[in-house]
Every structure is written in C-alpha cells, then in structure tokens.
Amino acid sequence: MYWGQSLIHELTGKQRVSTGISPSGPIHLGNLREILTGDIIYKSILLDGKEADFIYLADDMDPLRKVYPFLPESYKEHVGKPLRDIPAPQGRGTYSDYYLNPFMNAMKSLDVKPNVIKTGELYRDGKFGKITEKVIEKKDEIRKILETISGRELEESWFPYNPKCSSCGRINSTTATGYMDGKVSYTCKCGHGGESDIYRDEGKLPWRIEWPAKWKILNVTIEPFGKDHGTVGGSYDTGKEIVEKIFDYPVPLSLIYERILLKGKGAMHSSTGINIPAEEILSFSPPEIVRYIMARVPTTRHIEFDPALGFLNIMDEFERLMKLEQEKKTTDEQHWIVALSNAGRSYDTVPDYRHLTTLVQIYDSEERIRNIMKKEGKEPDPLILSETIGMARKWVRAYAPESSKFVLKGKDDPVDLSEDEKKMICLFYNNLRSVEDWEPEKIHECARESIGASGMAPSDGFKTIYRALIGNDRGPRLGFFLSVIQKEKILARFGAICGD
RNA sequence: GGGCCCAUAGCUCAGCUAGGUAGAGCAUCUGGCUUUUAACCAGAGGGUCAGGGGUUCGAACCCCCUUGGGCCCGCCA
Numbered sequence: 001m002y003w004g005q006s007l008i009h010e011l012t013g014k015q016r017v018s019t020g021i022s023p024s025g026p027i028h029l030g031n032l033r034e035i036l037t038g039d040i041i042y043k044s045i046l047l048d049g050k051e052a053d054f055i056y057l058a059d060d061m062d063p064l065r066k067v068y069p070f071l072p073e074s075y076k077e078h079v080g081k082p083l084r085d086i087p088a089p090q091g092r093g094t095y096s097d098y099y100l101n102p103f104m105n106a107m108k109s110l111d112v113k114p115n116v117i118k119t120g121e122l123y124r125d126g127k128f129g130k131i132t133e134k135v136i137e138k139k140d141e142i143r144k145i146l147e148t149i150s151g152r153e154l155e156e157s158w159f160p161y162n163p164k165c166s167s168c169g170r171i172n173s174t175t176a177t178g179y180m181d182g183k184v185s186y187t188c189k190c191g192h193g194g195e196s197d198i199y200r201d202e203g204k205l206p207w208r209i210e211w212p213a214k215w216k217i218l219n220v221t222i223e224p225f226g227k228d229h230g231t232v233g234g235s236y237d238t239g240k241e242i243v244e245k246i247f248d249y250p251v252p253l254s255l256i257y258e259r260i261l262l263k264g265k266g267a268m269h270s271s272t273g274i275n276i277p278a279e280e281i282l283s284f285s286p287p288e289i290v291r292y293i294m295a296r297v298p299t300t301r302h303i304e305f306d307p308a309l310g311f312l313n314i315m316d317e318f319e320r321l322m323k324l325e326q327e328k329k330t331t332d333e334q335h336w337i338v339a340l341s342n343a344g345r346s347y348d349t350v351p352d353y354r355h356l357t358t359l360v361q362i363y364d365s366e367e368r369i370r371n372i373m374k375k376e377g378k379e380p381d382p383l384i385l386s387e388t389i390g391m392a393r394k395w396v397r398a399y400a401p402e403s404s405k406f407v408l409k410g411k412d413d414p415v416d417l418s419e420d421e422k423k424m425i426c427l428f429y430n431n432l433r434s435v436e437d438w439e440p441e442k443i444h445e446c447a448r449e450s451i452g453a454s455g456m457a458p459s460d461g462f463k464t465i466y467r468a469l470i471g472n473d474r475g476p477r478l479g480f481f482l483s484v485i486q487k488e489k490i491l492a493r494f495g496a497i498c499g500d
Numbered sequence: 501g502g503g504c505c506c507a508u509a510g511c512u513c514a515g516c517u518a519g520g521u522a523g524a525g526c527a528u529c530u531g532g533c534u535u536u537u538a539a540c541c542a543g544a545g546g547g548u549c550a551g552g553g554g555u556u557c558g559a560a561c562c563c564c565c566u567u568g569g570g571c572c573c574g575c576c577a
Contacts, residue, residue, distance in 0.1 A: 006517070022577050065576055152574070172576085207577060231573045232503050258505065259571060267571065300505060302571070309538080313512095316538090317525090358537075404537055448534070459535050466536085476537060 002336035003298035004044035007255065008222075015050065017042040018220040018252070019114070020057035023083060023099040025068055027106070028275035029290075029305060030260040030268035036294040037224040037257050039112045040340050047339060055218060056107075056114035060084035060096035061123055061204045063172050068270065080170035082204070084120045096120075106278040110287045111344035117218075119210075120201055129182065129199035131213045131247065135160045136179050136198075138246050145241045146208060150233045159184070163196030163203035171203060208235050212243035215252050224255040224299065257299035263306035276307065284395040285311065286353070286388060287343035292318050295340040307399045315353040351380040356392035358476045361406055362484055372484050406470040408485070411492045415471070421464045422497065424454035428465065429494035438487050444479030468497060 001009075008015070019038035021031050035056060042054040061082045067075045071089060078086045078095075088098035096118075104116070122128060135142060139160045147154055159176035165188035173189040174196075184203065187193040196202040205213055214220065229235045240251040259267045268275040281290060284307075293303060293314065305311075318341070324330045325338045351373065359369045366389055373380065380388075396405060409415070417425065428450035435442050451461030466475040469490075475481060482490055494500075 001517085024577080059577075062577060150574095207575095211577095226572085227504055228572050228577090230504070234503090234573070235577090256504075261570080302505070313526095313538080354537090401537095406537080452534075457535095462535060472537090474537060477539070478536070481536095 002044070002333045004040050004295075004340065005048060005336060007253075008041060008045050008048060008050070011045070011050065011221075011253070013051075013221075015042075015045050015052040015221045016219050017045070017052060017054045018057065018214070018218065018223045019055075020059055020119075021103075022059040022062045023096045023103070024062065024064065025070060025099060025270040026275075026277045027099060027103040028268055028270060028277050029281050030275060031270075032106070032110075032278050032281075032290065033257050033260055033294055033299075033303075034224060034226065035107065035112055035114070036110065036291060037255065037299050038114070039110075040291075040295055041222060041224065041255065042114075043340055044336070047336065054114040055220075056116050057214065057218075058096065058100055058116060058118045060094075060100070060118050061120045061201065063170070064095070070270075080172035082120065082164065082169075082171060082201075084118070085169055102279050106282055109282060109343065110291060111342065119204075119214075122217075123201040123204060126199035127217055128205065128210075128213060131217055132161055132198040132205060133182065134246065135205065135209055135213070136184075142209065142242060142246060145245065146238055149238045149241055150208075160209050161196075161198060161203055161205055163194075164201075165190060165192055166194050166196075166202070167192035174203075208238050209242060211235055212239040212247060212249075215239070215243050216247040216249040220252045221250075222253040222255065224257055227256050227258060230254065230256040255299060258302040260303045260305055263304050263308075263310060276305070281307075284391045284399065286391065288341050289314060289318055291343055292337070292341040295337050308401050309404070311395070311399065312354055312357070319352065345384065346381065351378065351385050351388050353388065353392060356389060357396055357400065357404065358481075359484065360389060360393045361396060362408060362481075403474075406472055406475055409469055409471055409493065411489075411496050413471075415468050415497060417464065417468065417497070420454070420456065424451060424456050424461055424464060425468055425494060426498040427454050429491065429498055429500070432487075432494070433491060435487075438483055440477075440479035440483045442479075443482045444477075447478055469493065 017038050019035050021027060021034055038054060038056070042052055045052040061084065063080050063082055064075070064078050064086060066079055067073060075086075075089075083096035084094050086095035087093075088095055090098070107113070136159075142160055143154055143158065146152075157175055161176060161184055162171045163174045163176060163184050163186040164171040165174050165186070168188060168190040170188070170190070174186040175188075176184050176186050177193075178185045182198050183195040184198060185193070185195050204210065215223070225236065236254055243249050243251050261267050262274055262276065265274045289311075293305070297303065321330070321334060321338060324334065330338060356369070359372060363369055363372075366386055369389060370382070370385060373385070428447060431446050431450050432443070435446050447462070447465065448458065451458055454461065456464070462478060463473045465478065466472055469475065469481075
C-alpha cells in the first residue's frame with residue numbers, strides 16, 4: 001500500500017492538515033519537504049475519499065535569531081524583532097514577505113494551494129488572546145510539563161508569554177513582571193517598560209506553547225514536522241502533553257520527515273550554504289519531478305538529491321512511470337505516486353527531458369527544436385515545451401557533468417586526424433552526399449557502411465567522426481545527432497576537412 | 501548521553517502494518533542488431549537479506565542484543 005494511504009487509511013471524520021515554515025531566509029528544497037509532505041497527505045486523504053483541508057502557517061511573528069550569513073551586518077539591530085517588523089534585505093516591504101513571496105510562487109507551480117495564514121495576523125486579530133489567558137492562568141502546570149518532559153529547568157523569571165517592547169520592538173529582551181486583565185507588564189533591556197495586550201500583536205507565546213495552541217485554535221488533526229521536533233523531550237512531546245492536559249484537545253497525528261541531503265555535500269541548511277533554493281530547483285526541474293521526489297518514498301527516509309546525472313535518471317524513471325500510467329499498467333501504489341506527482345497540468349505533454357538536453361546544445365531556436373520533435377512524432381504542449389527547453393538549458397549550463405556537454409565545431413576549426421582517419425571521413429562525406437532522406441536511420445547506416453568500407457573498426461570509426469564534429473571521442477547517437485543538424489552544415493565541415 | 505533512519509545481487513534500491521519458494525533497474529556474461537552522451541531485443545550467472553539470539557510449523561519481515569553508517573537533540577524555530 002502507498003505510504004500516504006496507509007498513514008491516513010484509518011482516520012475518521014474531517015481532517016485538517018497543517019504545515020508551517022518560519023520565513024527567516026531563502027526557502028530551499030529541504031524546507032519544501034515540509035509543505036509537500038503536507039500536500040501529499042492532504043491529497044491522499046481526498047483520494048481515499050475523505051474530507052480534508054490544508055493550511056499553511058507563515059510564522060512571521062518569530063524573531064530574527066541572528067545575522068545570517070546572507071544578511072548585511074547592519075541587521076544586527078534587528079535581531080530579536082519579529083520578522084514581519086523588519087525591512088526586507090532588498091527593495092520594499094517586510095523581511096518575512098521578502099522570503100515568503102518567492103516561496104508562494106514556487107508553491108503555486110507545484111500545485112500546492114493551502115489556505116495561507118500569517119501567524120502575525122492571528123495575533124493582531126486577537127485569535128491567541130483567549131488561549132493565552134488560559135496559558136497564563138495555568139502557567140505553573142505548564143512549567144511543570146516543560147520541565148518534566150524536556151528535562152530542563154526554567155528560570156525563576158520564566159513567563160509563558162513574551163511581550164514585545166513597544167520602544168525597541170524586540171521580543172527577546174523583555175522580562176514579564178506581572179499580569180492583569182489581559183495585559184502583561186514588562187521591563188526591557190533597552191530600559192523601557194510597559195504593558196503588552198495579549199489580544200494584539202504585542203507579544204507572542206514561546207514556541208513550545210504556541211505550537212499546541214495553534215493545534216487547538218485552528219483545529220489541526222495532522223501535521224508533518226522535521227525530526228528535530230520529534231526527538232524525545234522535544235517540542236512535539238511537550239506539545240502533546242500541553243494540548244491534551246491544558247487545552248483539552250486531542251494531539252494531532254504526527255508525521256516526522258527525514259532531511260534532504262545534497263549528494264556528496266550533506267544535509268541542506270540555509271545557514272551552511274549547502275542547499276538549493278526552491279526557485280533554483282524549479283528553474284531546471286519540472287514541478288512534477290520535485291513532487292515525485294517527495295512522493296515516491298516514505299517520509300521517514302532521507303533523500304539524497306543529485307542535481308547532475310542522478311537528476312536525469314529520476315527524470316527517466318518518471319517518464320517511464322508516466323508511460324506505464326498512460327498504458328494503464330501501473331500498480332495501485334504506482335498509480336498513487338503518479339496522482340500525487342501531478343502538478344495541476346497534463347502529464348502526457350511533458351516532453352522527453354534527456355532528449356532536450358541534447359537538442360538545446362545544438363540549437364538556440366525554440367522553433368527548430370519544436371519542429372524536430374514534431375518530426376519525431378512528439379507534440380508536447382507548446383507552453384510546457386518552451387518552459388522545459390529553458391529548464392534543460394539551465395541544467396546543461398549549471399549541473400550537467402562535462403561528459404554530457406558538447407560544442408559543435410565550426411567549418412574550419414582544426415582537427416587532428418591520421419591519413420587513414422581522414423580517408424574514412426572523406427569516404428563518409430562522399431556517401432553522405434547521396435543520402436536523399438536526411439533521417440537518423442539512413443545516416444547511421446551510411447556511417448556504418450563507410451566505416452566498414454574504409455577497413456576501420458566500427459568503434460574507432462565512430463570516435464573519429466565525433467572528433468571531427470565535436471572534438472570528443474563520444475557524442476549523441478550519430479544518426480539522430482546529424483539528422484537534427486542541417487545537411488549542408490555537416491557537408492561543409494567534412495568538405496573542409498577533405499579539402500573539397 | 502538520548503532519539504530517528506539506514507544496512508537485501510558488483511552498484512542503486514523494492515519487499516518489512518498481510519510472516520509462506522529472495523526481487524527490479526543498472527553493471528557483468530551469452531546470442532541478435534557490425535558501438536554511442538547510462539542504446540534496443542532475447543537469455544544467463546550472481547545473495548549466509550550486517551552479525552548474534554528469541555518467538556513461530558515457518559522470519560529479510562515480529563522481539564532483544566551487537567556492529568557499522570547517516571541525521572537530529574540548550575534557547576529559538
């Protein structure tokens with residue numbers, strides 16, 4: 001049974017899947033696993049014939065933790081302020097929106113359409129007010145839960161609500177000094193003191209309390225999260241206890257997902273620079289493949305992502321699977337994987353990516369490539385083709401191994417050939433001139449005959465031809481390769497070599 | 501110190517929440533097609549399922565232990 005299906009199979013009643021990412025930096029492929037796992041589960045529930053909805057929380061009330069490597073030193077003064085109160089590193093708007101917006105676009109192209117909720121707005125609208133009253137009322141019980149389960153001791157001055165200083169704007173430098181009628185009084189390290197209204201965005205609950213509070217006020221029933229939260233004594237453990245004992249709400253079903261590693265580099269983190277931003281991966285990978293990468297394996301397994309040849313293999317695997325699906329030969333499990341890889345557009349028009357990586361190295365013109373594919377009997381959706389051509393170009397430029405790249409030699413470029421090799425090339429050249437139909441098979445046959453007639457071993461003959469054309473011992477399948485290049489161009493090159 | 505995941509053919513992995521004769525792709529070898537950016541077709545060889553113990557008529561699968569590897573674990577998220 002498909003992993004997504006077995007997970008949700010026994011659930012009853014309407015489900016609400018919740019995910020969230022703190023928009024503190026560029027969102028990368030590793031972070032994408034959170035939201036895609038949520039989306040896969042949400043859609044699995046629907047596919048299983050049950051009711052569900054899907055929310056995404058942008059935690060823009062979270063404070064900036066530190067000056068990340070990608071930020072200017074001047075951001076030091078913003079450390080401790082909520083992300084939604086900090087200016088964007090570039091351009092206008094807020095820090096949180098600056099990183100959130102590109103991510104939203106990425107989500108859209110991945111066909112992930114949750115109900116987006118900004119945590120800051122929940123605070124602003126007083127949604128956390130009532131539950132915060134309860135938290136403060138039961139603060140001793142909560143303290144005990146946190147201390148017992150997480151095994152750490154809280155400071156004497158600990159208070160389950162962090163007021164935001166109305167003077168310096170930080171929420172990590174205040175100390176609560178009292179509570180009365182929905183207002184928390186505080187003093188701040190900046191010297192200021194005041195009151196913070198828990199029914200407004202004048203402070204926030206600490207993470208370990210905010211999380212279960214969100215479950216309760218948003219009626220969450222299932223939530224995926226990274227393994228770091230799932231560790232013993234971690235925030236899921238304490239959240240579970242708090243939500244049940246204090247908030248009287250059943251703990252949501254947990255779904256712990258493993259990390260995504262970059263092949264040969266290690267786990268993806270925004271801070272280490274080992275990562276591929278979401279926009280970047282979508283610049284060379286069709287969205288279906290990004291979904292497929294997450295959908296094909298259970299969440300408990302780590303994923304090693306190889307953007308070079310490994311990516312091409314995943315592409316092939318996916319295209320093969322698509323073909324099976326079209327022929328209705330998929331197993332139940334494969335069928336689910338196909339359904340969950342869908343990015344909201346028609347699959348049968350996704351073009352042959354590997355093929356395109358060769359074509360884009362020969363032609364700049366999209367029109368040309370389109371015509372060639374047409375001649376081969378493939379007619380992908382024009383829009384998708386054009387998009388995928390751009391992706392294949394990007395892949396060749398940025399990720400392809402050297403062995404997968406080539407440059408067609410110019411007519412008069414020098415080439416080092418022995419007498420025998422030259423003789424064979426010229427024989428091929430002469431034979432090629434009489435080839436009427438400029439088609440892969442005909443050309444290939446012509447090459448074989450010419451090599452044979454020259455007395456060279458086939459493998460040496462092909463190497464020689466590639467050397468003359470691209471200065472390399474290997475190249476794309478010869479017949480196909482020459483067929484997509486103008487005959488005159490090929491003849492001109494060989495003619496020049498033969499002194500014709 | 502604690503937790504999660506992984507260990508199955510040379511390589512990458514499936515099979516483990518149905519316990520019932522060990523699988524796929526690639527690689528290798530044979531035959532066909534007188535190579536081709538990891539070509540295609542037909543076939544073959546290849547495994548002490550990391551090791552040990554337990555449960556069972558029967559274990560890759562369930563339980564315990566050991567070994568090796570990956571990741572996570574103050575606060576904050």
